[in-house]
Amino acid sequence: MKNSLQSKIENWLDERYDLSPIRKLITHKKVPLHKHSVWYYMGGAALFLFIIQVITGTMLLLYYKPGEESAYESVRFIITKVKFGWLIRNVHSWSANLMVFFVFLHMFSVFFMKAYKKPRELTWVTGFLLLGIAMGFGFSGYLLPWNELAFFATKVGTDIVGVIPIVGEEIKLMLRGGEDVTGATLSRFFGIHVAVMPAIFMMILGLHLFFVQKQGMHEPEGFSKLPDEKKKYIPFFPNFMLKDATLWLVIFALLSFLALYFPWELGPKADPFLPAPEGIKPEWYFLFTFQTLKYLPSHVLFMDGELFGILFFNVAGLIWMLIPFLAIKDRPGWKIQPMTVIGILVLIFMIAMTVLGFIT
Amino acid sequence: MALSRKKFLDILIGLGGFGSLAAFTYPIFSYLRPLPSTEAKVNTVKAGTASGFPPNSSQIIKFGRKPVILIKSESGEFSALEATCTHLDCIVQYKKDTKQILCACHNGIYDISGQNLSGPPPKPLQAYSVKVIDDEIVITTIVT
Numbered sequence A: 001m002k003n004s005l006q007s008k009i010e011n012w013l014d015e016r017y018d019l020s021p022i023r024k025l026i027t028h029k030k031v032p033l034h035k036h037s038v039w040y041y042m043g044g045a046a047l048f049l050f051i052i053q054v055i056t057g058t059m060l061l062l063y064y065k066p067g068e069e070s071a072y073e074s075v076r077f078i079i080t081k082v083k084f085g086w087l088i089r090n091v092h093s094w095s096a097n098l099m100v101f102f103v104f105l106h107m108f109s110v111f112f113m114k115a116y117k118k119p120r121e122l123t124w125v126t127g128f129l130l131l132g133i134a135m136g137f138g139f140s141g142y143l144l145p146w147n148e149l150a151f152f153a154t155k156v157g158t159d160i161v162g163v164i165p166i167v168g169e170e171i172k173l174m175l176r177g178g179e180d181v182t183g184a185t186l187s188r189f190f191g192i193h194v195a196v197m198p199a200i201f202m203m204i205l206g207l208h209l210f211f212v213q214k215q216g217m218h219e220p221e222g223f224s225k226l227p228d229e230k231k232k233y234i235p236f237f238p239n240f241m242l243k244d245a246t247l248w249l250v251i252f253a254l255l256s257f258l259a260l261y262f263p264w265e266l267g268p269k270a271d272p273f274l275p276a277p278e279g280i281k282p283e284w285y286f287l288f289t290f291q292t293l294k295y296l297p298s299h300v301l302f303m304d305g306e307l308f309g310i311l312f313f314n315v316a317g318l319i320w321m322l323i324p325f326l327a328i329k330d331r332p333g334w335k336i337q338p339m340t341v342i343g344i345l346v347l348i349f350m351i352a353m354t355v356l357g358f359i360t
Numbered sequence B: 001m002a003l004s005r006k007k008f009l010d011i012l013i014g015l016g017g018f019g020s021l022a023a024f025t026y027p028i029f030s031y032l033r034p035l036p037s038t039e040a041k042v043n044t045v046k047a048g049t050a051s052g053f054p055p056n057s058s059q060i061i062k063f064g065r066k067p068v069i070l071i072k073s074e075s076g077e078f079s080a081l082e083a084t085c086t087h088l089d090c091i092v093q094y095k096k097d098t099k100q101i102l103c104a105c106h107n108g109i110y111d112i113s114g115q116n117l118s119g120p121p122p123k124p125l126q127a128y129s130v131k132v133i134d135d136e137i138v139i140t141t142i143v144t
């Protein structure tokens, strides 16, 4: 039953702006029901966590002060003095990690369901860009508290860009705002983290969601081959959205649990005149690249080992982004498709390197 | 063959477009490039008294903006090396037990003279000259 005030407002708007395209965009979509339907929720989970990031990030902004002499002190102030400041910071840090995790999960699930195929090529490409920016958010945010670990992670992470021939040194200089990682680097990372990336992220996210809404959910092969009367759907609005919301509540509970029981470390303040502490590692989602670089010999072919590694990951990333255009055709009659094999190999490689990175 | 009016206008607008593109990318790019450091170059630094420096130990000295690691060996000789790892920019430390220099970032090892022994570092650490004048340690850059 529709609330009469609500329908009055709707009519008022409808008369002036013709809401039918919007109404159609919301209501025409149906979500297929099958045994892999759970994967349809992963993107929504990532979206929810991004909203949390925007809210908590904006709150942190009220007390955070970038600068060599103030960044660390202001984060300490947030977690020791500001009421519930510790909670906001813990949620921002945990939610950042969960967000990257869900984005990865989402990406691999659409990969294995082969949802990147025509006509959804651009949905895949925009999604891949969102993953890249999410990792950029993590890398730039990591430096903001100006603690020891972040300082060395940023030194290593930006120095490695310098191995790229010709343009490497220039990019490194631009990223760091000088020869070394200093307060100038912190200012740049701060601007990137709180202004540049949120703006770009939201634009690409808007496109990504528009594509999904416009084209509807992808139906995996087993499902689309069913006779029409066997296909089951639920409407996206409101049924699927309510289910989405239920998962959001579960994630919110998980996030609260993590933020309450596993506070995010601040550690000692960065000091450019102290040795790097033992056991420094990047955040888990960079660990597989870090670990792979460790196994590379100092020279591969005619190249520096590091350069080879960087080229390898960039080319691999580019190919992955262009999968919809490069994918090997399905072989009818094959038990397991070539692209599935490739996906499994990539996943095994990433997981194995990450685990090795943790235990060694 | 006369250039049609439409084509002419297209070219004109295209040129104008390119011009304005260049007119705003160049200043933006220049703005983003950091200025060269204006700090005076440091050539000499005093690092305390030689007698107060325990053997088999080390200290990181501020050499302008650069960290330099000053080491006193067990036999009492001093050496000073650039403390920035030649691999990816981390800061090294002296290990008393192995009497070697370690970079904890990726387990790079150097000997006490700065020679890279194992791990990823591609080059030795650059050396500085150390003199003791009236018990005062003086570190200077080696001019080559």
Ligand code: HEM
Pocket: A050, A053, A054, A056, A057, A058, A060, A061, A064, A075, A089, A092, A093, A095, A096, A097, A099, A100, A134, A135, A137, A138, A139, A141, A142, A143, A144, A145, A193, A194, A198, A264
């Ligand atoms: C509009 C969006 C955002 C704003 C305004 C924002 C703002 C901030 C601020 C002010 C800090 C420094 C305070 C602190 O370190 O706790 C920070 C840290 C951080 N941010 Fe964000 N953020 C946003 C989105 C994101 C997103 C989408 C991610 C990851 C996917 C992310 C990851 C991080 C990380 C990993 C840290 C370091 C946390 C720490 O060690 O304390 N942020 N952010």
Ligand code: FES
Pocket: B085, B086, B087, B088, B089, B090, B103, B104, B105, B106, B107, B108, B119, B120, B121
């Ligand atoms: S930075 Fe020193 S070993 Fe990598």
